[in-house]
Amino acid sequence: LERYKNSVVNKCLNILKQAEKLISNELKKTDGVYTKKRYKEFLVVLRNTARSLKENVLTEFELDDFLTTELEKQQKIIGATALISVITPTVEKVKTAALFSPITENKTFQNFLDGLESQFYSLWDSAVRTGYLTGLTTRQIVSNVLGTIPKNGQVAKIGSIETLRKSLVLNTRTAIQSFAECTRGMVYDANKEYFSGYKFLATLDRRTCLVCGSYDGQVRKNRTDFPLLPVHYNCRCLTIPVVKNSVVDIEEERASENGPVSAKLTYENWIKQQPVSIQKEILGDKRFEMLQKGFKVQNFVSDNKQLSLQQLKML
Numbered sequence: 001l002e003r004y005k006n007s008v009v010n011k012c013l014n015i016l017k018q019a020e021k022l023i024s025n026e027l028k029k030t031d032g033v034y035t036k037k038r039y040k041e042f043l044v045v046l047r048n049t050a051r052s053l054k055e056n057v058l059t060e061f062e063l064d065d066f067l068t069t070e071l072e073k074q075q076k077i078i079g080a081t082a083l084i085s086v087i088t089p090t091v092e093k094v095k096t097a098a099l100f101s102p103i104t105e106n107k108t109f110q111n112f113l114d115g116l117e118s119q120f121y122s123l124w125d126s127a128v129r130t131g132y133l134t135g136l137t138t139r140q141i142v143s144n145v146l147g148t149i150p151k152n153g154q155v156a157k158i159g160s161i162e163t164l165r166k167s168l169v170l171n172t173r174t175a176i177q178s179f180a181e182c183t184r185g186m187v188y189d190a191n192k193e194y195f196s197g198y199k200f201l202a203t204l205d206r207r208t209c210l211v212c213g214s215y216d217g218q219v220r221k222n223r224t225d226f227p228l229l230p231v232h233y234n235c236r237c238l239t240i241p242v243v244k245n246s247v248v249d250i251e252e253e254r255a256s257e258n259g260p261v262s263a264k265l266t267y268e269n270w271i272k273q274q275p276v277s278i279q280k281e282i283l284g285d286k287r288f289e290m291l292q293k294g295f296k297v298q299n300f301v302s303d304n305k306q307l308s309l310q311q312l313k314m315l
Contacts, residue, residue: 002236008061008176011060013165013168015053023046023049024142026042027142034132039132043125050118061176063095070179071088074183086190087187088190094182097182098178104178109175119164146159146161174234188241196243197222198225198242199239199241202237203237204255204256208267209231209232209306210287212235212237213268217266286312287300287312290312300312
C-alpha cells in the first residue's frame with residue numbers, strides 16, 4: 001500500500017508539473033497579460049487547465065482497479081483465516097462509499113479534488129493580477145509561482161505553488177489509506193457474524209504519532225469504538241477483525257522498524273525496547289522521564305490529541 005501511494009503521488013505531481021508548464025508557456029507566449037482582452041483569454045486557458053488537472057488526478061487513482069484488488073485481498077485473507085466463503089460488496093458500492101467518506105477532518109475526496117482545482121486557478125490568477133498591478137515581468141510572475149532552481153551559488157526561491165504541491169502529496173496518500181480502510185470496513189461489516197471484535201494496529205516505527213500509538217493493540221467489540229480512520233493526514237493505522245474460533249494462527253509476528261517482532265508487542269512496549277536516544281527522539285525529554293516513572297503512552301493523549309508540555313505538568 002505504501003509503494004502504491006508513492007507511485008500515485010509521483011504521477012499526480014507530474015500532472016501538476018505539466019499544468020504548471022502549460023500556464024507558464026501561456027503567459028510567456030505574448031509576454032504577459034497587460035490588456036483586458038488578453039487577460040480574459042488567459043483566464044479561459046487557466047480555467048480549462050485547472051479543470052483538467054482535477055480530472056487527470058482522479059484518473060491516476062485508478063479507483064476501480066485499486067478497490068477490486070483490495071476486495072480480493074480481504075476475501076483471501078479472511079477466507080483463509082476463518083475458513084468461510086467471504087461476502088464482499090460490489091466495487092461500485094465501495095467506490096460510492098469511499099468517495100463520500102471523510103478522508104480526515106471532515107474533508108471528502110471530492111472536497112480535495114474541488115479544492116485542487118480552485119486553488120490552482122486562484123493561485124495563478126492572483127499572481128497575474130498582482131504582477132500586472134506592480135509592473136512585474138512575465139518571468140518574475142512565473143518565478144513567484146514556481147520558484148527558482150539555485151544557480152552559481154544563488155539561494156533557491158520557493159514559489160507560492162509549493163503549498164499546493166505539499167497538499168497534493170498529503171491528501172493523495174491519506175485518500176488512498178482512506179479508500180483501503182473503507183473497503184476493509186465494508187467487508188468486515190458484511191461478515192461481522194464471524195468476528196468477536198476488532199484490533200487496532202499502529203505502525204511500530206519512529207514516524208507513528210502518540211495518538212495512534214496509544215490505541216495500538218487494543219481490542220474493542222465494534223470498529224466504531226475506535227477513532228475514524230485515517231486518524232490524521234498520513235495516518236497508516238488500520239483495524240483487523242478478531243476471528244471467532246480461528247483455525248489459523250496469524251498473530252505470531254508483526255512488522256516493525258527493526259524487523260519482525262511478536263504480534264503481542266504493543267507500540268508502548270516497542271518504544272521501551274528502543275535505545276534511550278530513540279526513545280527521546282520519539283517522546284521528547286519530558287515524556288521520556290514520565291515513561292520511566294510509570295506513565296503510559298495513553299497518559300500523553302486526550303481526545304485524540306497529544307497533550308502539551310503545560311498539560312503534562314498537570315499530571
